[in-house]
Structures are given as structure tokens and as C-alpha cells.
Amino acid sequence: MTRVVSQTKAAPADGAAPYLNGGGEQSDPRVLIRAPVLVLNLNYVPVNVCTVRRAVVMVDKGKAELLEQHEGLLHTVSGAVDAPAIIRLVYLVKRPFLPRKLSKKEVFLRDRFTCQYCGKKAQDLTLDHVIPRRQNGAHTWENVVAACSRCNLRKAGHTPAEAKMTLRTAPRAPDPNPYMILQNRTILDAWKPYIPWNLE
Ligand SMILES: [Zn+2]
Numbered sequence: 001m002t003r004v005v006s007q008t009k010a011a012p013a014d015g016a017a018p019y020l021n022g023g024g025e026q027s028d029p030r031v032l033i034r035a036p037v038l039v040l041n042l043n044y045v046p047v048n049v050c051t052v053r054r055a056v057v058m059v060d061k062g063k064a065e066l067l068e069q070h071e072g073l074l075h076t077v078s079g080a081v082d083a084p085a086i087i088r089l090v091y092l093v094k095r096p097f098l099p100r101k102l103s104k105k106e107v108f109l110r111d112r113f114t115c116q117y118c119g120k121k122a123q124d125l126t127l128d129h130v131i132p133r134r135q136n137g138a139h140t141w142e143n144v145v146a147a148c149s150r151c152n153l154r155k156a157g158h159t160p161a162e163a164k165m166t167l168r169t170a171p172r173a174p175d176p177n178p179y180m181i182l183q184n185r186t187i188l189d190a191w192k193p194y195i196p197w198n199l200e
Contacts, residue, residue, distance in 0.1 A: 032072055037084050038191045039064070042092040046194060048181055055084040064089050068190050085190045102141055109183075110174045111146035117155070117165050122148035130167065132157045141173035 037055040039048040050058075056074065058064040068086040104127050115122050128147035131137030134157055145167065147155065155163040187195060 032070060032074060032083050035070055035083065035085075036185070036188070038086045038188070038194060040067070040086065040088040040194060042089050044088065044194060046181060046191075047089070047093055049185060052083045055087050056081060058089075059084060059087060062090065085188060086194065102139070102144070106174070107141075107144050108146050110141075110171075114146065115148035115151050116145035116168050116171070117147055117151040117160075119168055120148060122146075124149040126152045128152050128155065130171065131159055135159065142171055145171050 033051065033053045035052045036049050037052055038046055039050055039055070039058075041047045052070065052074065055064065059066050064087040066082060066084050066086075067088050068084070070083040070085045072083060073080040074083050107127055108125055113121055113125060115125065116128075125146045126149055128145050128151075129137040129139070130143050130145060133139070137143050151165065155165055160167055182195060
């Protein structure tokens, strides 16, 4: 079976990642070895981001196949090798995603940094217990929401009904999101076909 390994196009000079600039001799091997590599599961779902150094080892050991490469070659003691930009595991990682831990940051992410009472995107978000802690409300995904400080103040130690406030959505545990691994990362153009949704 023939496998086509395409090269990533040279990125525009302005603000482009150094490992994508030019090719061959121009690539700084010290930068290239640390460049990010998207790791896909056997089923092509992203599972991780690793370094070129790690990816080369995985391909070399037969644990992954090279799908796409950075421009430029890595020069090693045993000769020049391709620098992977995307690799795919040759086995299926069944539960690659850790359960989402309940934290303030995760709740804000789930609620899209929006107050769940007034619906405004707020800078001064707080964590609100829908059934207040003092009324034995649990510290669980189903009982915590993001609330702006104004709404939190208004609601105080009351339930939404007591405070005559309405939740915009019923809070629940977020789905395990395979693309979480890509949050707050630079997404290389070459990766985009494997990331079928807008992360912004
Ligand atoms: Zn609010």
C-alpha cells in the first residue's frame, strides 16, 4: 500500500513558527526537534501533542506512522530523518482522555465564560453553587455554574427560586472532549484537517 507523506507548506514570514520557515538547511535543528507534533489515535482522533523528538522515537519503534512532516530534515548520528508534524498510533488508545476535574477554570470553560443567570460574558466571574452550600448543595458539576459577581451578590445564599433568578441552562458534567488537548495551543495549518471544529 502506498502512503503519501506530504510536506507542510512554508508558513508566511510574519510571526510564523520558526520550524515552518523555509526548509532544509534553513531549519534550525534545535528548534525543529522541539516542534509540536499532533498525535492521532488509530481512529484519527487527536490524543496528544508531543515533540518531534518523541515522535521520531515512536515512528522508529513502530508505535506510530508518519502522516505529515515538517519541512526540513533532522540530522542524527544515523543520518537524516523526517521531522513528523502528524503521527498516527498503530494501536487504539481506548480511554485516552482523563475525566474532567471539577475546578473553577473548567466550570468557566464549560459555561463559556458566561454568567449563567444574566447571560453576560463577564470578567468578574465567580463560582456559584445553585443550591447553596449552606443549604447542603453539593460541589458537583450539576450544582455549580459561572456567575458574574453582580448576580452572585443578588443570589447570595439563596436558591434560584428564592432569589427569583433563572438558570439559562441546566448544569451538567462536560463531555470528555478529545480536543481539550489542543486548547491554548497554536494549531498548525497541517493539523486542521484532523481538528474538525473551531476551537476559538
Ligand atoms: Zn450575571
